[in-house]
Amino acid sequence: MQSAIEVRGLVKRYGEFEAVKGIDLDVAQGEILAFLGPNGAGKTTSIEILEGFRDRDAGEVHVLGVDPEKAPLSWRERIGIVLQESEADSVLTAREAVTMQAGYYTAPRNPEEVLEIVGLTDSADVRNRKLSGGQKRRLDLAMALVGDPELVFLDEPTTGFDPSARRESWEMIESLRQLGNTVLLTTHYMDEAEHLADRIVVIGGGEIVARGTADELAEQVDATTRITWKPTPSEPAPPSLLPITRDNVTGMAIVETTHVMAHLHALTSWAIENSIDLAELNVARPTLEDVYLRLTDSGGGE
Numbered sequence: 205m206q207s208a209i210e211v212r213g214l215v216k217r218y219g220e221f222e223a224v225k226g227i228d229l230d231v232a233q234g235e236i237l238a239f240l241g242p243n244g245a246g247k248t249t250s251i252e253i254l255e256g257f258r259d260r261d262a263g264e265v266h267v268l269g270v271d272p273e274k275a276p277l278s279w280r281e282r283i284g285i286v287l288q289e290s291e292a293d294s295v296l297t298a299r300e301a302v303t304m305q306a307g308y309y310t311a312p313r314n315p316e317e318v319l320e321i322v323g324l325t326d327s328a329d330v331r332n333r334k335l336s337g338g339q340k341r342r343l344d345l346a347m348a349l350v351g352d353p354e355l356v357f358l359d360e361p362t363t364g365f366d367p368s369a370r371r372e373s374w375e376m377i378e379s380l381r382q383l384g385n386t387v388l389l390t391t392h393y394m395d396e397a398e399h400l401a402d403r404i405v406v407i408g409g410g411e412i413v414a415r416g417t418a419d420e421l422a423e424q425v426d427a428t429t430r431i432t433w434k435p436t437p438s439e440p441a442p443p444s445l446l447p448i449t450r451d452n453v454t455g456m457a458i459v460e461t462t463h464v465m466a467h468l469h470a471l472t473s474w475a476i477e478n479s480i481d482l483a484e485l486n487v488a489r490p491t492l493e494d495v496y497l498r499l500t501d502s503g504g505g506e
């Protein structure tokens with residue numbers, strides 16, 4: 205598949221300080237990629253270089269096949285940027301703001317269609333200052349989409365949202381996938397990255413720490429799955445291959461494992477053979493948050 209973004213050996217220095225230390229990054233067309241990292245990791249610096257707002261010190265950068273430092277105006281029309289702060293004029297209605305924005309592009313999308321995509325049709329005639337926080341974010345996205353961009357940069361799109369507004373935003377971001385857009389998403393919410401992203405890239409201290417799907421990242425840190433159940437006092441000894449520990453407070457039996465299938469198989473076969481009812485059996489996979497914390501604690505190097 206063709207790359208929407210291709211970065212090789214990107215370096216950015218602020219004086220003596222090297223904020224981005226020679227990173228490589230590929231984002232395929234039509235992909236949603238989450239770019240994660242702790243505060244100060246180098247995300248904003250890298251993304252601003254990709255957006256053409258910041259110069260680099262070294263490296264090759266191609267965004268939609270073009271070097272952002274030398275990009276013509278027509279390239280900017282192919283990109284949508286949703287910043288953390290709302291840019292739409294507060295005295296306009298959503299419909300007016302999106303229609304006006306469409307006027308800046310040579311081949312915009314139909315504003316009504318865009319309002320529909322972001323779920324603002326019913327509030328299209330409300331003045332922007334009266335929109336709720338969630339509705340304002342929808343308008344921000346509408347403003348970025350009306351130019352019919354191929355690539356959308358989403359910077360922490362749901363920060364400060366209540367849980368239901370976040371869910372709605374996720375649906376909206378997923379609709380971009382259906383439109384064939386490529387999305388580069390930054391977020392500090394790991395559940396958001398896990399839910400939305402096809403792939404995840406983690407940056408720490410200016411270096412790429414890990415990349416892959418959520419499952420691949422879990423493998424990289426050997427994150428364990430936790431199998432638990434409530435044993436009965438009379439049950440026979442479980443198979444010795446199961447590394448069982450006990451929680452002294454709850455009395456639960458615990459198997460922490462990366463060999464989930466083999467250990468579950470051993471456990472359930474033993475239970476069936478001995479007519480044991482594995483009460484409260486639970487299998488908890490590592491969350492992306494567990495994995496991310498381990499990746500970013502351990503620092504640089506893939």
Ligand code: ATP
Nearest residue numbers: 218219221223241242243244245246247248249250
């Ligand atoms: P956050 O999650 O807080 O937005 P980030 O990953 O986006 O963080 P950057 O803003 O790219 O991180 O910053 C990377 C490093 O470069 C930080 O140590 C920051 O202090 C430094 N930095 C960023 N901009 C400048 C600047 N204009 N001048 C000097 N140092 C800077």
